[in-house]
Amino acid sequence: MRQSFTVGIGGAAGQGVATPGDIFAKIFSRRGLHVNAYNAYQSIIRGGHTFLMIRTGPDPVTNMGDRLDLLIALNQDTMDRHLGLLTEGGACLYNADQIKPGTAAAGVQLCPIPVSKLADISKNKVAQNTLALGAALSMMGIGFPALEVALAEQFGKKDQAVIDENVNVARAGYDYASQNFKPFAWPLPMTDTKYAVLSGNAALAMGGAAAGVKFYCAYPMSPSTGVLHWMASHARKAGIVVRQVEDEIGVINMAIGAAQAGVRSMCATSGGGFALMSEGLGLSAQAEIPVVVIDCQRAGPSTGVPTKTEQGDLWQMLGAAFGDYPRVIAAPLDIGDCFTLIPEIFNVVDRFQCPGIVLCDLLLSEGRLSVDPKNLDFQPHIDRGDLITSNGEPHEEYKRYLITESGVSPRAIPGIPGFTHVVSSDEHDENGVLISDEYTNATKRRAMMEKRMRKVEGIEKSVPPPELTGPADADVTLIGWGSTWGVIEEAIELLREEGISANQLQIRWLVPLHGDTIVKILKNSRHTIIVENNFSGQFARYLRSETSFVPNGHIRKYDGEPFMPHHIVEAVKEQLAGNTNLSVPVHEITV
Amino acid sequence: MATDVITPKQMVMADLKGKVDPDWCPGCGDFGVLAAVQKALVELQIPKHEVMTISGIGCSSNFPGFIDTYGMHTLHGRSLPVASGMKLANHAMTVLVTGGDGDGFGIGAGHFVHTMRRNLDLTYIVMDNQIYGLTTGQTSPTSRVGMKTKSMPFGNVDAPTNPVSLALSAGATFVARGFSADQKHLTELIKRAIEHKGFSFLDVFSPCVTYNHDNTFQWFRPRVKKLEDNPAYDPSDWQAAIEKSLLWGDEIPIGLFFERNDIPTAHDADPVLKSGPLVHQNSRIPADVAKSFIDELM
Secondary structure, three states, X not given: OOOOEXXXXXXXXXXXXXXXXXXXXXXXXXXXXXXXXXXXOOOOXXXXXXXXXXXEEOOOOOOOOOOEEEEEEOOHHHHHHHHHHEEEEEEEEEEOOOOOOOOOOOOOEEEEEOHHHHOOOOOOOOHHHHHHHHHHHHHHOOOHHHHHHHHHHHOOOOOHHHHHHHHHHHHHHHHHHHHHOOOOOOOOOOOOOOOEEEEHHHHHHHHHHHHOEEEEEEOOOOOOHHHHHHHHHHHHHHOOEEEEOOOHHHHHHHHHHHHHHOOEEEEEEOHHHHHHHHHHHHHHHHHOOOEEEEEEEOEOOOOOEOXXXXXXOHHHHHHOOOOOOOOEEEOOOOHHHHHHHHHHHHHHHHHHOOEEEEEEEHHXXXXXXXXXXXXXXXXXXXXXXXXXXXXXXXXXXXXXXXXOOOOOOOEEOOXXXXXXXXXXXXXXXXXXXXXXXXXXXXXXXXXXXXXXXXXXXXXXXXXXXXXXXXXXXXXXXXEEEHHHHHHHHHHHHHHHHOOOXXXXXXXXXXXXXXXXXXXXXXXXXXXXXXXXXXXXXXHHHHHHHHHOOOOOEEEEOOOOOOOOXXXXXXXXXXXXXXXXXXXXXXXXXXX | OOOOOOOOOOOOHHHHEOOOOOOOOOOOOHHHHHHHHHHHHHHHOOOHHHEEEEEOOOOXXXXXXXXXXXXXXXXXXXXXXXXXXXXXXXXXXXXXXXXXXXXXXXXXXXXXXXXXXOOOOEEEEEEEOOEEOOOOOEXXXXXXXXXXXXXXXXXXXXXXXXXXXXXXXXXXXXXXXXXXXOHHHHHXXXXXXXXXXXXXXXXXXXXXXXXXXXXXXXXXXXXXXXXXXXXXXXXXXXXXXXXXXXXXXXXXXXXXXXXXXXXXXXHHHOHHHHHOOHHHOOOOXXXXXXXXHHHOOO
16 A cells, blocks of 8 residues: 555635645655645635645655545634544644544544644734644654745745744744654655646646747636636746636637637636637637637536536537537646646647647646656647748648648648638638638538548547556456546555456547547456546446447546545445445545 | 749739628628728738738628638627737737627627727727628617617617727727728728727728618718818817717717827737747747746745
């Protein structure tokens, strides 16, 4: 079993849950430990309840895990809700002045901090947070200097007195814990690698910058807004024009305008905003202007649960905009992949002059993951496709929609002498002529339709088919897509410890699907289960519609929270025992 | 060799002729607007490959197909955001936006208002015929109260929008109105609108000869009065422009209502665009900048 340690910090919004979270992440990653963080929160700025889980360890931590080792309760609510999650060996730090301890399980250490005795709470409003930070690090066996550095950075913009005050408070907590609380049985180790810690949204934005995106626009919508924030704050250094637009209809059309000018252009939203973009997506397809749209899924329909995760937008993406047209849809597997996928999908949409959709979700967008900086490559391979950028050699009459075998017509960017043309949302002839006499001509319409749809074949060849990981003769094959990659992988490890061998087929490219490859893989499987974060089994239905393949069972979750490894483990066991073919695990952490 | 220096040839009207002739109804006001735009470009001698004409959907929005410049025929009501993206990504292009009253003031009204407050250097020409033509004659946002159409057979119950006062209050830095039948005046207005550094809005009466039997050429002719004929009228006076914009009836002002040149264009105000059009900039992130992005996360 991989070793890991998980800290949970709970409090009301506005109580400062995020800051200790960031400091823990920084200290862990600088020790060379992996970090995975997930914040369960509500759509509220002050009050309510928020619960941040940070998991760390020397091996990759691909999900939030199953277990809590340390609970930091910033209010009574946290104590009441989450103390029960601690098992033997765990500990709970809390403010002894204000919080009444609950009944803990056997072997759980209750650690009251006498906050008003250790700090001047009239001066320091977040004294309990800082004391808890110090105490926690002491119990984890981490030396104090790491915290001192992190605090100095955290309060770096304020004067030295503020830094000193907080360092002193932290030290008081550190020392108090050393004398009064039992350290954890497993002191956190160190490794030589230093990791970057980033959110999926930052990764998507940085991936865009690496891909050569020069234009980014958006309308604020949770959980995608972090992409806009990164872009806006780094625009000048990165040389990217960033605009906040009046609505998502404006967003997609502005992105398309910039793309037609010849730059790589990107935008991000969530399901509701994407619904408004649907018509624009059709314009991208029909006028053959490549653009990349990121959908950070949240629980729907409608306003739904804006702060909770779901994989519920797949069919919206498959059916977005009317008519038939080539499209590309890919779902990143983890936060690091949010970065890597963007240049890849841009290469595909640039080559095939069609819209590309990145199907992310709140789990990745707002989660945090440690990534080896080597994997944040700002010089990725860039293929702009058949793009005419200068007038070059003399040429025959330029036809923007020239009928070719591949379906791809050379694309001249505006501003070049001798290549004037019109791109059009109407059906059109090869040269872009859009009057009704032309596009109502059945022969021409058919030829144009076939030209565009021929691109599908090239798109399919341009992306790799999915691969099975794990033993070929496993008892069970778990099929997932996008962000469930990490939690399924860990569930498989846990199953192995219980004597059940499992392998995994994780889908990253949803369109093109490579259905034949998938069926070829799955027909050798003994038992197949599709795992997804939605009610109706959207991927299962898609796979069946494309391939007629029907799995033996399903594991689904649609309560707004992501899967934890034990959810999948227990579901697999009940399904292999023949008890059910549809498992809907219950989420134990209530926010 | 195409790269040889060729003495620039004077551009003439024929150079701007589109691949096909307009399929507008005979006598449509839009012919006059097309001719005036072509004349303005010829008089300004803007090379046609440096011009981008962008439209929405509707009779008048077929415009880009009838002029030989770069063009985009986009979605109903969405020409302005498309044009905004185009201009921000290549501000060396002269970007003309063409469309109708339904496209711009109905389905596209939100974009209209927001584009004006950004002072993008666009020239927006609305062929305003107070009717939906391509859908065969329904009430438009500028149809008068009581006007009978297929969609409101007992008369329009909604008050018409006033595009000129709307543009003035939304912050457009150039606001004018023209009349398709007055070619010389319209051409001059289009030239000034193109030359204006910032967002130019030009509402043009362009009568629909098939579906609008109220606002005909004959109806407009005696009513339109040029602001330029009044030497006391000062187009830098926003209050006076608002007052003039409210006139409707026996006297309908046309001409330049308002212009100000003290607000930088969106592309001049963006530090990223200081080094030239975005499309010509390097799209690779320099190594030191990339390193700083990663260092923030360590």
